[in-house]
Amino acid sequence: xxxxxxxxxxxxxxxxxxxxxxxxxxxxxxxxxxxxxxxxxxxxxxxxxxxxxxxxxxxxxxxxxxxxxxxxxxxxxxxxxxxxxxxxxxxxxxxxxxxxxxxxxxxxxxxxxx
Amino acid sequence: xxxxxxxxxxxxxxxxxxxxxxxxxxxxxxxxxxxxxxxxxxxxxxxxxxxxxxxxxxxxxxxxxxxxxxxxxxxxxxxxxxxxxxxxxxxxxxxxxxxxxxxxxxxxxxxxxxxxxx
Numbered sequence: 001x002x003x004x005x006x007x008x009x010x011x012x013x014x015x016x017x018x019x020x021x022x023x024x025x026x027x028x029x030x031x032x033x034x035x036x037x038x039x040x041x042x043x044x045x046x047x048x049x050x051x052x053x054x055x056x057x058x059x060x061x062x063x064x065x066x067x068x069x070x071x072x073x074x075x076x077x078x079x080x081x082x083x084x085x086x087x088x089x090x091x092x093x094x095x096x097x098x099x100x101x102x103x104x105x106x107x108x109x110x111x112x113x114x
Numbered sequence: 115x116x117x118x119x120x121x122x123x124x125x126x127x128x129x130x131x132x133x134x135x136x137x138x139x140x141x142x143x144x145x146x147x148x149x150x151x152x153x154x155x156x157x158x159x160x161x162x163x164x165x166x167x168x169x170x171x172x173x174x175x176x177x178x179x180x181x182x183x184x185x186x187x188x189x190x191x192x193x194x195x196x197x198x199x200x201x202x203x204x205x206x207x208x209x210x211x212x213x214x215x216x217x218x219x220x221x222x223x224x225x226x227x228x229x230x231x232x
Contacts, residue, residue, distance in 0.1 A: 004157070036223075041225065042225055043118060043207070043222075043223035043224050043225040043226065044207070044209075044223035045223070046220060046221075089157070089158070100163070101148045101150075101160035101163055101173070102148075102158075102160065102221065103157075103160070104150075104157040104158040104159075105157055106155065106156055106157040107157065
């Protein structure tokens with residue numbers, strides 16, 4: 001079956017540091033890949049997505065590239081801010097987008113210190 | 115933007131009672147909603163897919179008679195935990211899939227409901 005593995009936190013960085021959160025997946029076929037962010041007290045929000053190999057999703061300075069050869073979708077940001085502190089979830093869905101239920105990683109708690 | 119609400123945000127109940135959790139899409143219609151369950155420090159696990167006007171589809175290992183799902187309108191799905199026991203204590207999260215617009219097929223998540231069964 002499908003599965004997602006992401007680095008466990010918490011990850012603590014200083015403001016303006018470079019961020020990488022690793023995510024690898026196991027799936028049949030050609031899944032779509034997502035990063036969701038959850039701020040305290042709020043629901044999950046879609047951060048970015050990629051629907052086919054070599055696609056790069058980007059939003060709010062975050063980027064992730066769909067790497068089929070390494071089955072990875074690592075999240076990166078060049079310079080983090082305190083406001084980026086949240087829990088980040090990597091997720092996998094069926095090909096074609098989020099039409100079906102998603103398979104999530106365990107989440108990575110990111111803490112950015114001023 | 116698309117907003118999904120859940121009610122209640124938290125609930126405490128006695129063992130053996132039933133608890134209903136509502137999931138509403140506030141500003142868009144959703145023929146499909148999803149129910150997830152999250153244990154502490156674990157990922158969200160898909161429980162079932164709720165389809166408006168038809169029976170829900172349950173994931174393997176999820177008891178359909180224990181977790182009753184009703185999706186009676188395009189904006190409301192309910193999850194009823196019947197005869198709840200302490201092992202049902204968890205964080206329940208719903209999502210709703212947008213039917214149209216720029217966010218077509220995107221899932222929007224509710225803030226979750228914390229259930230504690232004593």
